[in-house]
Amino acid sequence: MKSLLFRLAGIFSAEIGSELYLKLKEETHSPSLFCLDFTEVSEVTEVGWEFLRKMAERCKETGSKVAGFGLKTQISEEARSQMSFFQEESECILFLESFYLGEAPANEQIPTPSAEGKTIHCPECQTLLRFKQMGDHLCPKCQTKFFVNLKGWVSTYERLL
Structure with missing residues (x-):
């Protein structure tokens, strides 16, 4: 099982969202884990949220899992129901590991x-x-x-x- 950590920075808009979605789509030929680092992201635009929703849907279809951490902006209930967000990187990684692999690191x-x-x-x-x-x-x-x-x-x- 593949696991990838994406460190994002700046404004998460259509440009970054589309590039990340294409990369995620390319990597989901087999079930994978995706951890998104939002600590350097200053804003998520409406189009950015739409790409995050599309990523969550793609992961659900392929048996993959995506989660994020360090987001400084407010998260709507709809976004929270589509994708898991955490404060710390360790919490996010622990969540992703436990989703597929049980208790052990x-x-x-x-x-x-x-x-x-x-x-x-x-x-x-x-x-x-x-x-x-x-x-x-x-x-x-x-x-x-x-x-x-x-x-x-x-x-x-x-x-x-």
Whole structure:
């Protein structure tokens, strides 16, 4: 499962909202977790709220989850019912982790006995892959290197050009 943190700044309007929505849409081929950091956002316009509503709907359709934190403006009840907002980053991350993964933190290092393995999607080409243990992995199709933790969260490595 992929998890992404988006740090936003300025006025959350049509421009930022549309770019973020397109990125979110691109990343929701498989269930993912999206955490939105609003601490540097000074205002959310009416069109910005509409894009947040569309993001929440897209996540609901694909089995993904989106939540935000650090928003300094008032949140309407309608917006609050569509998407969860928190004061602190840690609260938001804990909420997202618990939604899919239960009580333990995502970076838990205790091995679990699993004979059959689990399935994940390659973060680059979305190929369904089976893995038996956490650690570094290589996609046989696109040769992308990534790390899988005990919970099945996928972290990609940045490429230096």
